Amino acid sequence: MTKQVQQLDRVIIRFAGDSGDGMQLTGDRFTAGTAEFGNDLSTLPNFPAEIRAPAGTLPGVSSFQLHFADHDILTPGDAPNVLVAMNPAALKANLGDLPRGADIIANTDEFTKRNLQKVGYDGNPLEDDTLAEWRVHAVPLTSLTVRSLEGFDLSKKDAERSKNMFALGLLSWLYHRPTEHTISFLEQKFAKKPEIAKANIAAFQAGWNYGETTESFSVSYEIKPAKLAPGVYRNISGNQALAYGLIAASVQSKLPLFLGSYPITPASDILHELSKHKRFGVRTFQAEDEIAGVGAALGAAFGGSLGVTTTSGPGVVLKGETVGLAVMTELPLILVDVQRAGPSTGMPTKTEQTDLLMAMFGRNGESPVPIVAPSTPSDCFDAAIEAARIAVKYRTPVYLLSDGYLANGSEPWRLPEIDELPDISTEFAVPTGEEFQPYQRDTETLARPWAVPGTAGLEHRIGGIEKADGSGNISYDPGNHDHMVRLRQAKIDGIDVPALEVDDPTGDAGVLVLGWGSTYGPIAAAVRRIRKSGGKVAQAHLRHLNPLPANTGEVLKKYDKVLLPEINLGQLALLLRARFLVDIISYNRVRGLPFKAEELAGVIQDVIDGGEQGV
Amino acid sequence: MSELVNGKGLSLIPKADAKQSLKDFKSDQEVRWCPGCGDYAILAAVQSFLPELGLRRENIVFVSGIGCSSRFPYYLNTYGFHSIHGRAPAIATGLAASRPDLSVWVITGDGDALSIGGNHLIHALRRNVNLNILLFNNRIYGLTKGQYSPTSEVGKITKSTPMGSLDKPFNPISLAIGAEASFVARTLDSDRKHLQSVLREATAHRGTSLVEIYQNCNIFNDNAFEPLKDPGLRDDITLKLEHGQPIASASKAVVRAANGGIEVVARDGVSDEQILVHDAHNPDPSLAFALSRLDEPAFEHVPIGVFRQVERPAYDVLMAEQLDEAVDRQGPGDLSELLLGGDTWRIG
Structure with a gap:
């Protein structure tokens, strides 16, 4: 038959x-x-x-x-x-x-x-x-x-x-x-x-x-097979891509990778994956708790490793104190938060974008930390390298905000050429003959020297107590503290991040749809639908949440309306409204699931048609 | 398994070219403990002991948590990391596990190590990370101004316990032995010779060494260890533990009890053969544990010295061996090969 x-x-x-x-x-x-x-x-x-x-x-x-x-x-x-x-x-x-x-x-x-x-x-x-x-x-x-x-x-x-x-x-x-x-x-x-x-x-x-x-x-x-860009492809999930990105960051920075981690859904697969690649010199340390995971990663960073900790929301809460110490001691550290539905235990296997404000502000004192967010499963690879680049170049902890949807979702990935990956190597401090100043900064990046134990002549003490500018000695001087608070902020504000690109094919759209992180796919699919049916809409996606690209305000102000769908109750919208005084229209759903393209297309059309409520 | 596993504690750490002196290890920072604090004596003992090791100064790192004792790293001209409350063992674990060429010391107190950091302490001990942990035990909270600590005796009257504390204290030695520690010792701030002899053994041990140092806080818990310092008492109540030597003081001796345990009896009531000979290397920890329970009630007879020292592979060495083994089996990592692993297909 x-x-x-x-x-x-x-x-x-x-x-x-x-x-x-x-x-x-x-x-x-x-x-x-x-x-x-x-x-x-x-x-x-x-x-x-x-x-x-x-x-x-x-x-x-x-x-x-x-x-x-x-x-x-x-x-x-x-x-x-x-x-x-x-x-x-x-x-x-x-x-x-x-x-x-x-x-x-x-x-x-x-x-x-x-x-x-x-x-x-x-x-x-x-x-x-x-x-x-x-x-x-x-x-x-x-x-x-x-x-x-x-x-x-x-x-x-x-x-x-x-x-x-x-x-x-x-x-x-x-x-x-x-x-x-x-x-x-x-x-x-x-x-x-x-x-x-x-x-x-x-x-x-x-x-x-x-x-x-x-x-x-x-x-x-x-x-029929799809006509994708030429190249070699493999299918990859977000967690696997992120683990590979960390290994690539180790290779490209010439720093041994040290992962301190405690198992937690949906981040554990990164620990599992990295533990398979010891031949790259990758040390994986399954700690007794979340605090020890990040503590060990910071200790390894002090010793000259690329220190990484991986976790999800409830684990981030526990790590906050050590992240503050990393801010104060200005050591490179990568904090991977695979966001899941909260609060508390919430729904561990379901996705959400609700940790943005925690990554931004969840520490005592003025404690700025850069934030990078991947947009698709395969993008977790590049985002991990970018987080490492910032950490190493600026000597700072960096948050990498993935989520459950990216972590477990998969897509075909066009493999990058190894020689096209960025060189993110750095120099450890070496003795100059003058007295060593552990908090003397690079004039361009404001990064302090990374002087690792084992380097003769650079013996020094760091810690969580406020530092005197330059010498790094303990200081309770009021003027020095004000100065140091501003210096740490200025260092993060000055991180070089690429400009925000806008996709606006007709050049005259009135509505901009903005997103960050894993909403990229559904937003882009919704935007396609609108355009297919003759509608005009611009799209932009933020990869760097802190600092924001320098042109962010300019982009937001160029459009009559800015629609911002988020799988939270408007966390990025809060930041952008405060910073740029732009009346963002939020669309929020917190169901533990990604947005649907059809749903977003309806919301976009509604805003184009004059609706103001993101609901 | 490599020979390093059972090698001496310092074999992986580079040696200094020239002879060192106490001056080499003093930092330029003004020491800011209360006048009369036992910490001064410990600092002086450590500063004068370090040259003896002959290690490159830049390969020594002191990591501390929070508390009076945790200011220690600032006063030593080595690398130092004054971290956060209770977390020094975790931070030091990451450092020591990734850098077998470093001599890593943890300076902590009874509150830092046994309250807020209790979890990290026991896990460092069981892993046998290459750390020397110096636990300054003054049985009180100093930096927060005088609340009772997890080693304070029951009924302690303090600012937070006006009617007396209710909690049973930890015995740090018992705790460490219970946590599978491979090296456990006790010494005293005021006895420099003994303190340095214990440090000598601790540094020769590769793995985690826990040294409890009875330290006087003259502001909030003065004379807590006075019986051990009183010339009229100390020789009678101090039971010095030395491997291979009978456990006895001037007037007391430790013997096997009829119930199978151990007990302290008058020395002149027993023959030399009956006195228990200390075996620090006994794989069975039960006798060391029993010794740690002898000073109940407190200060009638107090063992000091090395309770236990057994050889067990250190965590950093085991971790490094796995990396080497992975390279032996599969060759060094190749990024391009990693990315191409799994099912791939070509388009165009």
């Missing part, structure tokens, strides 16, 4: 199941196949903080969304075209996001009376008209998997566990994904358990064959 093949330009798939169903792995493998095929893509994993939430319940649902296309895309997509629901909970938790006409592939084996009752279904939605608006493909995934593995020496339970690979095989057939990588991946993953490897591969192939033969699927889909 020859089946019809339909061409599509883009598809959004969401895999959803219990947190033990292996949905993240399934999503990762589908992504790898998609990347290999050459589509542009963007992903959004969404999972509960509990490792194994109670089976079959709504809070236990884990999902992975993948958007892939034959052109460049900017977000993981607003609404799935296809939902793979491994159980009734997965269906119920995700149905609200499904547009009319979308495909639902449901595992009928799990739609038992008990499972349906658990999530409050009176009847079976696969059998009544609950799902009339959608195209439902009822597939007994579990029993098909078990049947396909009959020849294997496996318990029924073990056989059932391969159902995610059956689903992956089916979806791989449906969207013409290459299969070789998944097979070799499974062989490697289960190298020590060849029987399990074979079973998973068999389930995967059975899923594929099922698509080929069953009448439930009459059409399969082709999405």
